[in-house]
Amino acid sequence: MAPPIIPVLPLNLPLAELEVGKHLYWQLGNLKIHGQVFVSSWVVIGALLTLVVIGTRKLERNPGGVQNLLELVWDYIRDISREQIGEKAYRDWLPFIGTLFLFIFVSNWGGALIPWKLIHLPSGELGAPTADINTTIALALLVSLAYFYAGLSRKGFRYFEYYVDPTPIMLPFKIIEDFTKPLSLSFRLFGNILADELVVAVLAFLVPLIVPLPAMFLGLFTSAIQALIFATLAANYIGEAVHEEHH
Numbered sequence: 001m002a003p004p005i006i007p008v009l010p011l012n013l014p015l016a017e018l019e020v021g022k023h024l025y026w027q028l029g030n031l032k033i034h035g036q037v038f039v040s041s042w043v044v045i046g047a048l049l050t051l052v053v054i055g056t057r058k059l060e061r062n063p064g065g066v067q068n069l070l071e072l073v074w075d076y077i078r079d080i081s082r083e084q085i086g087e088k089a090y091r092d093w094l095p096f097i098g099t100l101f102l103f104i105f106v107s108n109w110g111g112a113l114i115p116w117k118l119i120h121l122p123s124g125e126l127g128a129p130t131a132d133i134n135t136t137i138a139l140a141l142l143v144s145l146a147y148f149y150a151g152l153s154r155k156g157f158r159y160f161e162y163y164v165d166p167t168p169i170m171l172p173f174k175i176i177e178d179f180t181k182p183l184s185l186s187f188r189l190f191g192n193i194l195a196d197e198l199v200v201a202v203l204a205f206l207v208p209l210i211v212p213l214p215a216m217f218l219g220l221f222t223s224a225i226q227a228l229i230f231a232t233l234a235a236n237y238i239g240e241a242v243h244e245e246h247h
Contacts, residue, residue, distance in 0.1 A: 034134060041129045044107050077101055077231070084235035089154070089242045093235070096146060100139065101231035104130055108193055108223030112216055130226075131197055136190040140182035143234045151241030159241070181237060185230060192226050 024035040055066035063071055077098040081090040111128025129135045151159035163174045196219040 034132065036126050037129055037132045037135055040110070040126055041107075041135070044103060044110055044129060047110075048102055048106055073102070074098070080228075080232055081235050084232060085239040086243065089150070089239075090235075093146070093150070093238050097231050097235050097238075100143070100234055101227055104139070104189065104230050105224060105227035107135075108227055109220060111193060111197055112219040112223055127197060128193055130189055131193045133186065133190045136186040137182070139189075139230070140186035143185060143237060144178070144182045146234070147237040147241040150238045154242045185233060189226055189230055192222060196222060 024039075026033045026035040026038075051066065052070065055070040059067060078090075078094060080101075081094045081097045084090075085093055107128050107130040111131055151162070163171050199219075
């Protein structure tokens with residue numbers, strides 16, 4: 001009996017080379033740290049600090065250039081915070097919401113514009129910080145801690161009345177809601193940014209230079225939307241915690 005014929009593809013498609021979850025680990029005692037997340041995060045933080053220093057180095061009454069850009073961004077974040085948190089409490093949380101928005105926005109755009117994968121590492125590969133689930137979960141947990149702190153600092157133990165309002169039957173559902181809020185924040189951001197990077201990578205392998213460009217521009221748009229959604233939802237959760245009446 002003749003052996004079965006196994007068809008051989010004429011081309012070695014590079015799609016098999018695409019991998020998800022390759023990491024560069026730093027060993028600190030018994031602790032393993034994802035080194036590439038720290039490297040790309042430091043790049044993002046450095047870029048933000050540089051932009052702020054340049055924009056505020058010489059403040060003018062009639063702003064222009066980088067100072068004008070920073071003031072536009074600040075006004076935009078202030079409007080989001082005021083609308084979601086309320087007039088009385090938004091000023092306390094404006095720096096937090098602004099930091100979240102700027103870090104996520106610059107991280108997302110950095111993933112779309114910077115060719116991280118061209119930088120060779122001993123192991124793993126670089127990418128946008130927000131394309132790593134550890135980063136997005138950490139950001140979501142910060143939001144959770146923030147709205148718990150906001151509610152407790154403003155209302156004391158009366159904050160927990162929310163869990164049995166309007167009836168004690170709602171207690172388990174509202175506890176589940178507190179767990180699903182950070183999960184939805186983290187997975188939404190992670191999934192969208194990772195999907196954008198994979199789509200661009202696949203198109204770049206198949207048809208380089210021309211076809212990936214529309215996907216990159218679409219990625220820039222969706223990246224900005226994801227930063228806006230994350231910051232808006234964070235402000236909304238804090239607003240729910242500080243309001244006297246929950247809706």
